[in-house]
Amino acid sequence: xxxxxxxxxxxxxxxxxxxxxxxxxxxxxxxxxxxxxxxxxxxxxxxxxxxxxxxxxxxxxxxxxxxxxxxxxxxxxxxxxxxxxxxxxxxxxxxxxxxxxxxxxxxxxxxxxxxxxxxxxxxxxxxxxxxxxxxxxxxxxxxxxxxxxxxxxxxxxxxxxx
Amino acid sequence: xxxxxxxxxxxxxxxxxxxxxxxxxxxxxxxxxxxxxxxxxxxxxxxxxxxxxxxxxxxxxxxxxxxxxxxxxxxxxxxxxxxxxxxxxxxxxxxxxxxxxxxxxxxxxxxxxxxxxxxxxxxxxxxxxxxxxxxxxxxxxxxxxxxxxxxxxxxxxxxxxx
DNA sequence: TCAGAGTTGTAATGTTATAACAAGAATTGC
DNA sequence: GCAATTCTTGTTATAACATTACAACTCTGA
Ligand SMILES: [Zn+2]
Ligand SMILES: [Zn+2]
Ligand SMILES: [Zn+2]
Ligand SMILES: [Zn+2]
Numbered sequence: 001x002x003x004x005x006x007x008x009x010x011x012x013x014x015x016x017x018x019x020x021x022x023x024x025x026x027x028x029x030x031x032x033x034x035x036x037x038x039x040x041x042x043x044x045x046x047x048x049x050x051x052x053x054x055x056x057x058x059x060x061x062x063x064x065x066x067x068x069x070x071x072x073x074x075x076x077x078x079x080x081x082x083x084x085x086x087x088x089x090x091x092x093x094x095x096x097x098x099x100x101x102x103x104x105x106x107x108x109x110x111x112x113x114x115x116x117x118x119x120x121x122x123x124x125x126x127x128x129x130x131x132x133x134x135x136x137x138x139x140x141x142x143x144x145x146x147x148x149x150x151x152x153x154x155x156x157x158x159x160x161x162x
Numbered sequence: 163x164x165x166x167x168x169x170x171x172x173x174x175x176x177x178x179x180x181x182x183x184x185x186x187x188x189x190x191x192x193x194x195x196x197x198x199x200x201x202x203x204x205x206x207x208x209x210x211x212x213x214x215x216x217x218x219x220x221x222x223x224x225x226x227x228x229x230x231x232x233x234x235x236x237x238x239x240x241x242x243x244x245x246x247x248x249x250x251x252x253x254x255x256x257x258x259x260x261x262x263x264x265x266x267x268x269x270x271x272x273x274x275x276x277x278x279x280x281x282x283x284x285x286x287x288x289x290x291x292x293x294x295x296x297x298x299x300x301x302x303x304x305x306x307x308x309x310x311x312x313x314x315x316x317x318x319x320x321x322x323x324x
Numbered sequence: 325t326c327a328g329a330g331t332t333g334t335a336a337t338g339t340t341a342t343a344a345c346a347a348g349a350a351t352t353g354c
Numbered sequence: 355g356c357a358a359t360t361c362t363t364g365t366t367a368t369a370a371c372a373t374t375a376c377a378a379c380t381c382t383g384a
Contacts (some may be wrong), residue, residue: 037331053318057370062194063176070334075372082172091253094340094371111295113304126298132312133273140284141318142275148312156303199362219340232365237341256340256371 036081042066043077044098047087053095053114053121089116090121092150097121109133109147115155122155198243199298204228205239206260209249215257215276215283252276252283254312260284271309277317284317 016127038046046059054062056074068074078096081087085107087096093114100123101107108129129149138143198206216224218236230236240258243249246312247269249258255276262285263269272293275284292309297308 039332055371058181066332071372072334072374074247076331089217091312111298113299113302115304116307122304123303124298126294128294129291132288136273136286136288137275137313140275141321142277142313143316143321144313145278145315147314148310148332149295149304150253150310151304151307153198153299153301153307154305159303159305202361217340229364232341233341234365235363238363 015065037077038074039068039077040080040114042068043074044081045088047081047098052119052133053090053093054094055095059096065123088112088123090150091148099123109149111149111151113151113153113155115158116152117154117158120155153161199239201230201235202242205236205242206228206248209243209258209260212260214281215252215255215258215259217255221258248286250274252312253310254314259285261285263267270323271311272314273311274313275313275317277320279316279320282317 024125042063043059047054056071056078058107059078060068060071060074063074078087078089082089082096084100088110089096090112097112099107100126109125111126111129113124115121133147134144136142193208204225205221209216218233218240218255221240222230225236225252227233240249240251244251244258248261250261250272251258252274258272263271271287273286273288273291275286295309296306300305
């Protein structure tokens with residue numbers, strides 16, 4: 001059960017997220033790009049700095065100074081980044097978050113725990129759940145393309161802070 | 163592993179979905195209403211007839227003749243129906259579907275398999291997955307409020323039809 | 325240099341969801 | 355019955371999220 005959390009509130013965002021991103025990756029979803037385009041780099045940078053989920057329009061606002069003018073610039077970059085497996089879309093939030101894998105796990109069946117108090121997101125993988133879902137799909141002749149698993153609730157530190 | 167599918171395309175929708183809905187239920191999510199309001203009845207009827215997911219605006223269009231004029235009329239009814247456990251929201255589709263439980267299962271951790279070819283949705287519960295998610299939540303001090311599990315892919319019959 | 329592919333810019337539009345406020349029904353207590 | 359209260363509804367306007375369509379630019383490989 002791999003786990004890692006990006007904590008939204010926490011972590012003074014160090015600038016200069018390593019954009020061009022070595023990409024020794026050999027496993028990525030789609031193609032692993034040798035290098036990101038300018039817009040992709042900027043969008044990925046915004047998500048990395050944030051350390052938590054952002055909506056496309058929030059990203060747009062953050063990139064005005066970099067010349068971004070229209071939502072499509074953001075959505076196009078996000079589409080690619082998701083394809084590359086570097087960013088996940090959170091369906092229940094209509095938002096996007098940089099992937100937080102320690103090092104390149106499965107990446108097909110990630111789960112996300114979203115705190116409704118502070119907005120932090122924890123990404124984790126659970127082999128048993130993956131196995132179970134694939135099992136259901138197999139038993140029901142369902143060709144599984146993608147799974148969405150999102151937990152809503154209150155994280156430990158927000159519960160502590162009564 | 164309870165399962166039941168509403169098949170969108172299939173099933174000639176018999177009219178007159180039993181609206182007022184006996185409601186012997188004793189387990190529902192929020193309160194179990196003795197009787198639905200007019201708008202709730204109409205919205206639930208539309209979803210039942212459809213036998214598959216509908217967006218709020220599609221429902222609105224279908225209920226023009228019944229006097230519906232504004233999205234809020236639909237959203238308000240949906241909010242209650244979801245609260246009652248009679249309707250589920252599909253996050254990855256921004257749509258709503260009538261619950262298809264054979265008879266009142268857990269209802270807290272349902273999963274949905276959505277066919278991207280025909281739009282059909284199968285709702286199922288899997289105890290192992292539920293256990294696993296609650297386990298993660300317990301281990302991580304996460305107070306679980308709601309879970310979303312949605313599978314995207316191609317259903318058996320759409321695969322058959324090459 | 326040229327053709328083709330991929331990326332970008334921009335405007336317009338489409339789709340999904342909520343805020344704010346007034347008015348109408350149903351319920352409760354008297 | 356008849357307030358007082360609460361819930362439900364109607365309506366307008368607006369916010370938030372996402373895509374279509376088209377033209378221009380850039381990069382790559384003949
Ligand atoms: Zn990830
Ligand atoms: Zn929190
Ligand atoms: Zn259900
Ligand atoms: Zn299908």
